Amino acid sequence: MSPNTIGALLMIASMACFTFNDTLLKMTDGALPLFQLLFLRGVTTSVLILALSRQLERIDFRLQARDWKVIGLRSVAEIAAAYFFLTALFNMPLANVTAILQVVPLSVTLAAALVFRQAVGWRRLVAIGIGFCGVLLIVKPGAEGFNIWSIYVLIAVLCVTVRDLSTRALSPAVPSMTVTLVTALSVMTAAGLASLSAPWAPVTPSVAALIGGSGVFVLGGYFFSIQVMRVGDIGFIAPFRYTGLLWALLLGWVVFGDWPGAMTLIGAGIVVATGVFTLYRERKLKVQAEKMRRT
Template identity: 55%
Template sequence: MRGALLMTGAMAAFTFNDACMKALGVHIPLFQALVLRGLGTTILLLILARRMGQLRFDLSREDWTLIAIRTAAEAGAAWLFLTALNNMSIASVSAILQSLPLTVTLASAMFLGEVVGWRRLLAIMIGFGGVLLIVKPGTDAFTIHSLYALGSVICVTIRDVVVRKISKSVPSLVVSLAAAIGVTLFSAAGAAFVQWQPMGLLPSLQLIGATLFVVAGYILSVSSMRVGEIGFVAPFRYTSLLVALILGVVVFGSFPDLLTLIGAAIVVATGVFTLLREWQLRQAGRRSAPPPRPVARL
């Protein structure tokens, strides 16, 4: 239960970060917001990594290459996601993002050789049908920004698949710190071509909130996986959709239409099934594994 509460808190923190960034987009350009948030996030993660003794640079060339690929995917995901978020309702973008467990499972089967049975493949196909209900291709509700949201899902999928190949000995804070630096540098390149705007009290508070929320989300999500059983904790990721619905109504005065809600329900249901099915298979594999051979003592 502690793990579930920590995961719920992490998803709430990430969604509050999204809300702060969406509100901030009214006052300043996106690249300016990304640079300023990136600087704050980088500083906080650097302090945290140093205090926890995880600030290491003696990594292998392969690990640095994988971290670079993950960082590039992170930068692309941040830009695509926030571009979509600034032009769509927070609930709709969040609903599209809930397809991540489905896309990661499919990509792991295609590129990492992980075995995915027919039940999970069927769930993935049904889940993608739910995404189509949210995006609504071929209708007046479909916009280019829906493609930006889907593009962010692809980038995050690449990020999550690549991270599985990074050595277990690499501290997670180093990976996150590299991503924060990469996003900041990418945003700085884009910010060089936009007109920066002065920031009053409200945008400054929104920026501080976004920075604190994104760091809190990271800490809580890592803690949840260390405290709780992953099969029980992982489905609580979907609480972010509920938080997004509430924030959309209370803060932005928007509520998704019926098709979006139906699509979101399908995506969440198939995603939870996929996560639970993967956990069941892992548990079965552990039970069927032969016991370790005894080691002779001299």
């Protein structure tokens, strides 16, 4: 297989793992307080990362002070994203939450233009605007459809955007597994401290199995997403991120019996289409810039 084909398959696998993780956590159905759940999953994930770090990638904590500051910002964003996303996930259909998250590539592109002063042409700006209109169709900002959980997902989108921009700001020499482990430990520690404010619930064998499976799938998502960055053309591979929505639609229907309404599906289609177009334009402009350099 070509590097691009391998990269596409790795991206699909990554999205599948993350969606299966979300499904397993949602299946706990409030059996445990959120912070206790996050702490136990963090323990599982951290242990797995340490156990497999030699096979996945080296872990090195000898980093520059600047990189530690960026990792700290990224970890805070990850903690907030986990809280708002999972809170919304426990109160909304899986596909609806995932559909709103598909706007992240658009929000990252817009934020990169504002923060890093990256050039964004009028075509991509129009696509971003249309994509956000698609999000409005999903969250239904009317008296009937809009609720606090929709706001929580939008806050999670903001947090994920900060996380991704922070990742871009890291030095190339920073090992990905170091960032992954620090992030997992940060979420685990924050959740563990927060969980002390309320009594812990007993963990039944079935809930323990769901948490364990969630930890395995999160590790799979981390591993595949790291490998994606090492093969192929990112401009070709990135659109396969949207397969996460297909997994969410399938699992939401099979496991929970949820199927989004027509407006949600239309909005999700608009978001995906504009996201793919934005990624296509970025790839095209990079190719043109590379040709200019060679000439």
